[in-house]
Amino acid sequence: MILSEETRKRIDSIIASDRIVLFMKGDRHVPQCGFSATVIQILDALVSDYTTVDVLADPEIRDGVKEFSSWPTVPQLYVAGEFVGGCDIVREMYSNGELQATLGAGAANLGRRPEAG
Amino acid sequence: MQLLASEEYGLRCLMRVAAGGDGAPVSIAEVAASEGLGAGYTAKLLRMLRLGGLVGSVRGADGGYRLARPAREITVWSALQALGGEFFSAEFCACHPGRLRRCVRASDCSLRSLWATLQAGVRATLEGITLADLQRDERSMGVWIDEAGARAAGEHFIGV
Structure with missing residues (x-):
């Protein structure tokens, strides 16, 4: 699949819409796969607010985000516009404290971007 | 149908580490520069290969990555499994x-x-x-695959 310019812009826009964005199967309350559920569990332990995107509801995003990040699997976590990793990487980063540092966690509630100005 | 970027780049990173042999560990920077990849993306690929048990990391100023077992014992299939693609x-x-x-x-x-x-x-x-099989140039690899295919076809024929 070749990522269309339109889909790339959509993904860009989604990632820019929040500091923490998770592309996943299902949503925060009803994850549709074990890997997505694991990342949700970890994020919920660290932050109160973040955006999820259900790729099952949008085949273009589902395929597009894999090409966008050059990463083969979903879930995919983005923080401040940067691709962090999938479930295995997020899990390991959580266990060694890297994820907390990446999220700036400790001070919970850091999901939303601050209002400009 | 196509190979995913992570599989192509991940395998190339693994081959770079394999080329280091028993010498000093190969650093992320070396792998990234050799394959024309960003350091961050290379680090993620090597991390997945480490989580998959194919490479080990060595900490410190001279740290980097080494194969976790000999190249002849690491199949391309196991590498693709570690890189997430199936x-x-x-x-x-x-x-x-x-x-x-x-x-x-x-x-x-x-x-x-x-x-x-x-x-x-x-x-x-x-x-x-295996990774060891991939340590050939393109032409030799093509010949080797053709011969392997012919051998497999012959065995199948004899088996039938």
């Missing part, structure tokens, strides 16, 4: 129900049979090729 996984059908909760073809699907056969063929082929 042509036709067990979850494939459950993940393609369209807008429904369950695929309309769940109980009877000719495509499933086709994909499963292809998956088995791809796996059998890639399980027979």
Whole structure:
């Protein structure tokens, strides 16, 4: 699949819409796969607010985000516009404290971007 | 149908680490520069290979990555597994129900049979090729694959 310019812009826009964005199967309350559920569990332990995107509801995003990040699997976590990793990487980063540092966690509630100005 | 970028780049990173042999560990920066990749992306790929048990990391100023076992014991299939790609996984059908909760073809699907056969063929082929086999130039690799294919066909013929 070749990522269309339109889909790339959509993904860009989604990632820019929040500091923490998770592309996943299902949503925060009803994850549709074990890997997505694991990342949700970890994020919920660290932050109160973040955006999820259900790729099952949008085949273009589902395929597009894999090409966008050059990463083969979903879930995919983005923080401040940067691709962090999938479930295995997020899990390991959580266990060694890297994820907390990446999220700036400790001070919970850091999901939303601050209002400009 | 196409190979995913992570599989192509991940395998190339693994081959770079393999080329380091028993010498000093190969750093992320070296792998990234050699393959024309960003350091961050290379680090993620090597991390997945480490989590998959294919490479080990050495900490410190002279740290980097080494193969976790000899190149002849690491198959291309195991590398692709570690990099997250699988042509036709067990979850494939459950993940393609369209807008429904369950695929309309769940109980009877000719495509499933086709994909499963292809998956088995791809796996059998890639399980027979190791990182050591990949340490050839393109021409030699082509000859080796042709000969291996001919041998396999001959064995099949004799077996029948």
